[in-house]
Amino acid sequence: MNTIGADSPLAHEDLLVAARSALLDALDALEAHRDAVIVIGAQAIYLRTKSSLVALAEATKDSDLAIDPRALSDDPKVEEAMRSAHFYPNPVSGNPGEWMNSAGIPVDLMVPEALAGPGRASARGARIPPHSRRATRRASGLEAALIDNDRLEVAALDTNDKRVYRVRVAGLAALLVAKLHKLGERAATAPRRLHDKDAHDIYRILVASDTGTIAAKFVELVSDDMSSAATAQAIEYLREHFAAGAKATGSAMAGRAEEGVGDPDFVSQSVSILADELLVAIDKLSRNDGGYEGTDS
Amino acid sequence: MREAARRVIKALPPEWSGELSSPRAELRGRNDAVLTIRSPSGAAATIPVEAKRIVESRDVAAFTDRVSSSDRPIRPHLIVMARYLPGTVRERLTNAGLSWADATGNIRVSLSWPGLFVFDRGADSDPWRGPGRPKGTLKGEPAAKVVRALVDFDREWSMRQLVEVSRASTGATYRVVDFLEEEGLVERADGRVIARDWLQILRRWSVDYSFALTNLTTKWIAPRGIDSVLARARETPDLRYAVTSTVAAARWAPWAPPRSAMIYTESVSLAVEKWGLRPAESGANIVLAQPKYDVVFERSQLWDGVRIAAASQVAVDLMTGPGRNPGEAEELLGWMSRNEHDWRR
Structure with a gap:
C-alpha cells in the first residue's frame, strides 16, 4: 500500500x-x-x-x-x-x-x-x-x-x-460559504488547526468571481431556508476575518500562504478589499430585496 | 597646461624627471608644447602635448587621427592636457590609447619606452564651473522630445525635420543637438544630424530622466491582479494612457511575470475609477504616473488591445526603475539591438 x-x-x-x-x-x-x-x-x-x-x-x-x-x-x-x-x-x-x-x-x-x-x-x-x-x-x-x-x-x-x-x-458562492465556516470555526475553537492555505483558497475564489454575480448568489442563499443560517454566519466570518482589514486573521493567513513564492502584502490587502466589496454589494442587493441585512451598512 | 604638466612631473616615480618645453622646429605649429620624461638610466621620451582649456568627447577623434595619420616609423604618442577632463572624456582618451592630465590631478601617462605607467585621480567635477552655469543635461521636455525622435527613427535629419518630428522648438532642438554632439553621441555633417548609436543616447538620457523622479507617481492596488486592469484598459480607449516597464517590455522581450504594472495616464482619477483601483497602503501592484511631458505617449502602439509606450520609452523607464527593472532593461536593449528594424522606423 x-x-x-x-x-x-x-x-x-x-x-x-x-x-x-x-x-x-x-x-x-x-x-x-x-x-x-x-x-x-x-x-x-x-x-x-x-x-x-x-x-x-x-x-x-x-x-x-x-x-x-x-x-x-x-x-x-x-x-x-x-x-x-x-x-x-x-x-x-x-x-x-x-x-x-x-x-x-x-x-x-x-x-x-x-x-x-x-x-x-x-x-x-x-x-x-x-x-x-x-x-x-x-x-x-x-x-x-x-x-x-x-x-x-x-x-x-x-x-x-x-x-x-x-x-x-x-458554485463559487457555496464554496466560499463552506471555506468560511471551516476557517471561522477553527479560529474560534482550534486556532492551531488553522491552515493558511484555506484562507488563500478564499482569496482564490474572490479573485475568480465577479462581485455582483456572487453577491446575488449570496442573497439567494440567505433567502433559502436550507442555507439561510449557514450563509448568514459565513457573511459574519467574512466581515470579521477578511473585510476588517489586511491584518485580520484570514487576510493575514492568505498573505502568509504566499510567503516566498508570491507577494504576501498584496494578497492580504487584496483579499480584504475584495471581501469588503462583496459585503457592500450584498448589503446593497439585500436592501433592494428586503432580504438579509448586514450589521454593517 | 603648466599646472597639469607640473602635476604629471610631481607624480613621476622617484629618480624620474620631467620638463615642459617649447616644441622643436619640426613639431612647432602642430603642438602646443612637448613634455620630456627621463628615466633614472637617462632614457628620454619626448611627448607632444595637446593643450586645450576644455576638451569634449567629440575632440578625441581628432587627436586619434593626428596620431594615426603620422608617417613616422615610430608612432608618436600624445598627451592631452586641459584644465579639467570630465570622466567620459578621460574614458574615451584611454580607449584611444592616449595619455592625459588635467590641472586637478587626473593623470594617466603610459609610455612603452622608457616603460612607464602613472595614474592618479583628481576632481570628479569641474571646480571652475560655478553654480550659476549649469552643465548641459538632457533634463526637460525638449531633450525628451529630441532624444525620443533621434532614437525612434533611423535617418539622417535636417534640423528642420528634427524640429518638425520632435515638436521641440527650433532653439531647444539646436541646444539639445549641440549637447549630444559635445558628448559625442550625434554626428553632424553637411547640415545633417545623424544618431548612429541610439543605445548610448538612451543610456545618456537615463542619467537625466526617470519614471519615478521625473513624473508624478502614485501607488494603487488592483485586487484581482494586473490582468484585470489590462482587461479594463482595453475597454477604455477614450482614456489617454500608455503602459510601460515590465508589462510593456513583454511585447518584445518577455521576462519574469510582472509584480506590478507601471502606467502613464493623463488622468489618474479617471483611471482609478474606470480600472477599479484602490489606494495601496502596502502591496501595491499598479503605479500610475502623471507624465511631466506628453512625449511618453508619442509613437505608443496597441498590443492585444492595450496601449503600450514605444520601445525607447519602455527601455528608459526600465533602466531607471526599481528592483529587477535594470536587468529587464538590458534584456530589452539586447532585443532592440538585435531587431532594430522591428522598432526603429
Missing part, C-alpha cells in the same frame, strides 16, 4: 493527479447515487477558478464530496459501495466519513449539518439510515452547496486515464 502524506516528496503535480484520480474513483463507487453527490472543497475550487492567476500553485491531496441525503436512494448502501470500490475507512483518524482509496489518497463524504439527522452536538457521523452512521460525517456550512451547484465535466489529470464524469460541482 502506498500512503501519500503531506510530507511526501511527491511533486505537487503528481499529488494533484493522484487526488483527482481518487475523486474519480469515489464518483465511480457512488455512481448509483450520482445525483446526491456534489464535489466541494479544494478540487471544486480549482475546477471553478482555472482562469485566476495567483502565485501559489494548486495543491491538495483531499477530495471532498457533499452528500444530499434527500437524493440518496437506499440501495446500494454508501459504505458497501465504497468498500466494493476498494475504499477503506481512514485507519488513523477513525472519523466517520473519512475514506481512502487503494493508493492511500483520502476522500471525505460529508452531509450538511441541517440534513444530518438527529444527534448530540458531539456526534460526528451523519444519521441517514439505512446508511451506516460511519459512512458519512456531518459538517456545518455545506448547506449552500446543495443549492448553489451545477454539472461540470470532471476529467482525470493523468493523460492515460480517460475517465470524464459529468457531476454536480458546488
Whole structure:
C-alpha cells in the first residue's frame, strides 16, 4: 500500500493527479447515487477558478464530496459501495466519513449539518439510515452547496486515464460559504488547526468571481431556508476575518500562504478589499430585496 | 597646461624627471608644447602635448587621427592636457590609447619606452564651473522630445525635420543637438544630424530622466491582479494612457511575470475609477504616473488591445526603475539591438 502524506516528496503535480484520480474513483463507487453527490472543497475550487492567476500553485491531496441525503436512494448502501470500490475507512483518524482509496489518497463524504439527522452536538457521523452512521460525517456550512451547484465535466489529470464524469460541482458562492465556516470555526475553537492555505483558497475564489454575480448568489442563499443560517454566519466570518482589514486573521493567513513564492502584502490587502466589496454589494442587493441585512451598512 | 604638466612631473616615480618645453622646429605649429620624461638610466621620451582649456568627447577623434595619420616609423604618442577632463572624456582618451592630465590631478601617462605607467585621480567635477552655469543635461521636455525622435527613427535629419518630428522648438532642438554632439553621441555633417548609436543616447538620457523622479507617481492596488486592469484598459480607449516597464517590455522581450504594472495616464482619477483601483497602503501592484511631458505617449502602439509606450520609452523607464527593472532593461536593449528594424522606423 502506498500512503501519500503531506510530507511526501511527491511533486505537487503528481499529488494533484493522484487526488483527482481518487475523486474519480469515489464518483465511480457512488455512481448509483450520482445525483446526491456534489464535489466541494479544494478540487471544486480549482475546477471553478482555472482562469485566476495567483502565485501559489494548486495543491491538495483531499477530495471532498457533499452528500444530499434527500437524493440518496437506499440501495446500494454508501459504505458497501465504497468498500466494493476498494475504499477503506481512514485507519488513523477513525472519523466517520473519512475514506481512502487503494493508493492511500483520502476522500471525505460529508452531509450538511441541517440534513444530518438527529444527534448530540458531539456526534460526528451523519444519521441517514439505512446508511451506516460511519459512512458519512456531518459538517456545518455545506448547506449552500446543495443549492448553489451545477454539472461540470470532471476529467482525470493523468493523460492515460480517460475517465470524464459529468457531476454536480458546488458554485463559487457555496464554496466560499463552506471555506468560511471551516476557517471561522477553527479560529474560534482550534486556532492551531488553522491552515493558511484555506484562507488563500478564499482569496482564490474572490479573485475568480465577479462581485455582483456572487453577491446575488449570496442573497439567494440567505433567502433559502436550507442555507439561510449557514450563509448568514459565513457573511459574519467574512466581515470579521477578511473585510476588517489586511491584518485580520484570514487576510493575514492568505498573505502568509504566499510567503516566498508570491507577494504576501498584496494578497492580504487584496483579499480584504475584495471581501469588503462583496459585503457592500450584498448589503446593497439585500436592501433592494428586503432580504438579509448586514450589521454593517 | 603648466599646472597639469607640473602635476604629471610631481607624480613621476622617484629618480624620474620631467620638463615642459617649447616644441622643436619640426613639431612647432602642430603642438602646443612637448613634455620630456627621463628615466633614472637617462632614457628620454619626448611627448607632444595637446593643450586645450576644455576638451569634449567629440575632440578625441581628432587627436586619434593626428596620431594615426603620422608617417613616422615610430608612432608618436600624445598627451592631452586641459584644465579639467570630465570622466567620459578621460574614458574615451584611454580607449584611444592616449595619455592625459588635467590641472586637478587626473593623470594617466603610459609610455612603452622608457616603460612607464602613472595614474592618479583628481576632481570628479569641474571646480571652475560655478553654480550659476549649469552643465548641459538632457533634463526637460525638449531633450525628451529630441532624444525620443533621434532614437525612434533611423535617418539622417535636417534640423528642420528634427524640429518638425520632435515638436521641440527650433532653439531647444539646436541646444539639445549641440549637447549630444559635445558628448559625442550625434554626428553632424553637411547640415545633417545623424544618431548612429541610439543605445548610448538612451543610456545618456537615463542619467537625466526617470519614471519615478521625473513624473508624478502614485501607488494603487488592483485586487484581482494586473490582468484585470489590462482587461479594463482595453475597454477604455477614450482614456489617454500608455503602459510601460515590465508589462510593456513583454511585447518584445518577455521576462519574469510582472509584480506590478507601471502606467502613464493623463488622468489618474479617471483611471482609478474606470480600472477599479484602490489606494495601496502596502502591496501595491499598479503605479500610475502623471507624465511631466506628453512625449511618453508619442509613437505608443496597441498590443492585444492595450496601449503600450514605444520601445525607447519602455527601455528608459526600465533602466531607471526599481528592483529587477535594470536587468529587464538590458534584456530589452539586447532585443532592440538585435531587431532594430522591428522598432526603429
